[in-house]
Amino acid sequence: MELFNLKDPSQKVSFAEALQIGLGKQQGLFFPASIPVFDDIDALLDMDFVSRSSFILSRLIGDELSESEVQELVSNAFEFGAPLAHVKDNVFCLELFHGPTLAFKDFGGRFMAQCLSKIAGDRPITILTATSGDTGAAVAHAFHGISNIQVVILYPKDKISLLQEKMFATLGDNIRTIAINDDFDACQQLVKSAFDDQQVRDDVHLNSANSINISRLMAQICYYFEAIAQLPVEKRQDVVISVPSGNFGNLTAGMIAKVMGLPIKHFVAATNLNDTVPRYLKSGEWTPKNTIATMSNAMDVSQPNNWPRIEALFEYNYLDKACLSGCAVDEDYTQLAMRQLAQAGYVSEPHAAVAYLGLTKELQEEQTGIFLGTAHPAKFKESVENVLGQPISLPPELAECAGKEILSIEMDNDFAQLKAYLYKELVSR
Ligand SMILES: *Cc1c(COP(=O)(O)O)cnc(C)c1O
Numbered sequence: 001m002e003l004f005n006l007k008d009p010s011q012k013v014s015f016a017e018a019l020q021i022g023l024g025k026q027q028g029l030f031f032p033a034s035i036p037v038f039d040d041i042d043a044l045l046d047m048d049f050v051s052r053s054s055f056i057l058s059r060l061i062g063d064e065l066s067e068s069e070v071q072e073l074v075s076n077a078f079e080f081g082a083p084l085a086h087v088k089d090n091v092f093c094l095e096l097f098h099g100p101t102l103a104f105k106d107f108g109g110r111f112m113a114q115c116l117s118k119i120a121g122d123r124p125i126t127i128l129t130a131t132s133g134d135t136g137a138a139v140a141h142a143f144h145g146i147s148n149i150q151v152v153i154l155y156p157k158d159k160i161s162l163l164q165e166k167m168f169a170t171l172g173d174n175i176r177t178i179a180i181n182d183d184f185d186a187c188q189q190l191v192k193s194a195f196d197d198q199q200v201r202d203d204v205h206l207n208s209a210n211s212i213n214i215s216r217l218m219a220q221i222c223y224y225f226e227a228i229a230q231l232p233v234e235k236r237q238d239v240v241i242s243v244p245s246g247n248f249g250n251l252t253a254g255m256i257a258k259v260m261g262l263p264i265k266h267f268v269a270a271t272n273l274n275d276t277v278p279r280y281l282k283s284g285e286w287t288p289k290n291t292i293a294t295m296s297n298a299m300d301v302s303q304p305n306n307w308p309r310i311e312a313l314f315e316y317n318y319l320d321k322a323c324l325s326g327c328a329v330d331e332d333y334t335q336l337a338m339r340q341l342a343q344a345g346y347v348s349e350p351h352a353a354v355a356y357l358g359l360t361k362e363l364q365e366e367q368t369g370i371f372l373g374t375a376h377p378a379k380f381k382e383s384v385e386n387v388l389g390q391p392i393s394l395p396p397e398l399a400e401c402a403g404k405e406i407l408s409i410e411m412d413n414d415f416a417q418l419k420a421y422l423y424k425e426l427v428s429r
Helices: 015-021 041-046 049-064 067-077 105-120 134-143 162-169 184-196 198-204 214-229 249-259 276-283 307-315 331-343 350-362 377-388 396-402 415-427
Strands: 002-005 012-014 030-032 084-088 091-095 125-130 149-156 175-180 239-244 266-271 324-328 368-373 409-411
Touching: 012 015, 015 049, 015 105, 015 214, 041 049, 041 214, 049 067, 049 214, 067 105, 091 214, 091 350, 105 134, 105 149, 105 214, 125 134, 125 184, 125 415, 134 149, 134 162, 134 175, 149 162, 149 184, 149 415, 162 175, 162 396, 175 184, 175 415, 184 198, 184 415, 198 415, 214 239, 214 249, 239 249, 239 350, 249 266, 249 307, 266 276, 266 350, 276 324, 324 350, 331 350, 331 377, 350 368, 350 377, 409 415
Parallel strands: 091 368, 125 149, 149 175, 175 409, 239 266, 239 368, 266 324
Antiparallel strands: 002 012, 002 030, 084 091
């Protein structure tokens, strides 16, 4: 697989390189030099999820990994499904929240972890990252038990919810967690200091497991195929998919699936009040505003970092701009959508509700509509209970970790201490 840097097309890298460096020169995103197109989509849709995903990813990765190697990575990463739930009439929800941290980021995170472990081989790697809550859990669970990769997660002490803390700070083994006596920015600054220190970087073999890593997108392509595969054959030809979007990685993956031949007629880029993209699609002007806090807080992003990849799909004539429309949903309509869904017997959370509302704006009667369910309602228990006035029970994964002991150590916001810790734990072992 060859990829090039969208900011500097002369920088070309392999899959293994893109995986490990994440971002190119000038902070440019990597983009595939070519995208394979499948001619027998029906045969592909007949396969089971893991076999089909292995086939798709193997075609993308090319000869850097054998088919059986890719199959092994995929079966380790995708240990849970992506069921298509019928919500009402011609509307379905693709439920992407059945992984260990109950959110769609498990797909990309776990596949990236598997790939890194494979490519690292005997070389040790340390993932160092800061979290303000959710990403920590996804990273920790994705790498937990992968013996050649050590993970160190910093988070602000007493500034995240106890349940969030328990989701990543109770795992142990190769996952080390440090509660910093300061705020999230301080944690991020400590991580940055470590990456800026070439000696530490080399000695500890630091790697970032960044959210813009191409391997994440590649994994996400697979569940769009799984969505269409679960529709009856006669409903597959006129499908509209609405994607609740923040950094636009999820939508990018869906649009690449369309390039590969998956029959998706139209996409809706659904956002909350952070509506840079819907406004851009209407006016052609890119004018990000200050970020606004909303109920669908995983989408509180006003400068989406994956957007250049979508722009590239248009620029390089893979897709026509007409296949995408935007929809920004405010807080009242988000709540209304949650209530409408509940009335139809489907309990959902704010992110999926934004996508549902965006879908209803675009969907014609004779079409089939799918909105993506990016998180389990229990992950946003408080706002779901507030809006719907009914209790939400914790799924077994969450209930189980709620009873476990937190294994974190505490540390002041002091780089010298962090450095000493990294050397003690990871260098002189
Ligand atoms: C990250 C996230 C999103 C946004 O996905 P992007 O790929 O950044 O657009 C939507 N919903 C939930 C629950 C998320 O965690």
